[in-house]
Amino acid sequence: MASVPAEPLAAPRSLFGGRGRAGPAVGGALATAYLSLIVLIPLAAVVAESTHGGASGFWSAVTGAQAFAAMRFTVLVSLIVVAINVVTGTLIGWVLVRDEFPGKRFINALIDLPFALPTIVAGLVLLALYGPNGPAPFDIGFTRAAVALALLFVTLPFVVRSVQPVLMELDREMEEAASSLGARPRTIFARIVLPNLVPAIAAGAGLAFARALGEFGSVVLISGNIPFKTEVASVFLYGQIESDNQAGAAAVSVVLLVLSFVLLLFVSWISTRGQRRAG
């Protein structure tokens, strides 16, 4: 059953000349070289930089009170944002796939705009709307809630866009069968739809979390950057870099990188497990 469209239907065995033996090797080498240039070498450089101060330097950089407070706040707010995204993103995805309403295409196109808008502009707009002088009846400018709001804005597309294609491919006959057997809509959702969506939701949530951990542009203005209160890790890092403490900044980034990586591995594990069950 092809309920998860992760595998293209007729995947060529190798992109680079499927006939010759060298094909797969060339493809692999190219992919590795590209990944190295774009991702691996820069990340390795960050890790190398973080060791400049030695083990003790690394330790004191990441356990410094201000660094720790910034990281703790960033991780917590990212988790909250991801939790909200999981619910609202799935709902939005559902509505966009299953419901028909005027302006649906327009709304559908709107979802990706947070990716397109320069994040610093997003921060400015949110501040203008929900800040002290904004037209909104509340003022959350320069608070932790403002940080969450900015992160919600920039991470919105992840879960929606992961869930949408899976929902579109989902075999409606399963639900109809369950319905004809007397299952209630709630049961159908919980027992049939949701299990199929879990890998996609997890993938979207993982990306959203990683993005939230590293987000800078949209939060730097609206957070107020008060140490121990609203200062996020990326802004703390920026301060260390501007004060010529590159090694300290790199050390904190390494911790964030490891956190993201562990989470993305976990997500990937959930996805493959989910796919095996669904497939």
Add this chain to the structure above:
Amino acid sequence: MNRTIPTATSLLVLALAVGLSACGGSGNSSGGGSTKLSLVAYSTPKEAYDAIIPAFEKTPAGKGVTFTQSYGASGDQAKSVLAGLPTDVVALSLEPDVTKLVKASLVAPTWQDATSTKGIVTHSVVVIAVRKGNPKHIKTWADLVKPGIQVLTPNPFTSGGARWNIMAAYGAQIEDGKTEAQANAYLQDLFKHVVVQDKAARDSLQSFASGKGDALISYENEAIAAQQAGQKIDYVIPDETIRIDNPIAATTAANAKAKAFVQYAVSTPAQKIFAAKGYRSVIPSLVDKTRFPDPPKEFDISKFGGWDAVMKKFFDPTSSVMQRVEKSLGVSTG
């Protein structure tokens, strides 16, 4: 399907090749007697340079000179130059950013001898910006730490320029006869009133404009620029405040035209443009005393032994006066 992919790959390779050769070709386009100078500056004086550069190009020394300009946060600009951004003239917000370039031999150690103003192109002073009409009656440094007053100043670790603000607040206490310990205590007190620590001076103005806070520690030229842009703010020049010195320097790689531009920037025509944009001129006779009154107790960075000493004592990210002030914010709030 298998046929189209090699085509796409070769197209990609072709595109890369064309892109690379285009990069190679555009590197040195200074033929035909014209000179291209690269100005790397902090963001505030952009409007002034937008007027100064065309004026320079009309002078005999500036004949045939064209400019590429780059603006950004002073510290970031210094980093870009260190990382290899081709640069002929740097105009930064404070001396330590030039010192970084001197250490890398990108600027001559004697750069301060290049002009009669010791390498300084503009002055300003640290001021306290307030809401129009000054509803909270903020006039002195002491007024900033009164109960309920909310203050904005950029984070001194992310913003090089914010270090002027800190040294103004600290120096004012010393000017008033306080001890160093009392002045440190004032900074701690002040930062309990700081409700937003933006990453840069411009961001702070933005936050202040958004309605946050009663007072914004800023530079006189920034406050004037904000007023010129129509923002409803007033500003107070405290009796005790620091004189801000913004440096300019030609790099060691620069040619005679770059040095001529540095000279032009401190000459009367350019200084008049700076004055119009809110800066205090480095030529004393050009400073309009009604618009730019002398603070009775003005001091400069030499009061604290110069920037090298100040950076170490106040702004070291791992152990310094301001590091302890920031840390104390965590202690008081849990």
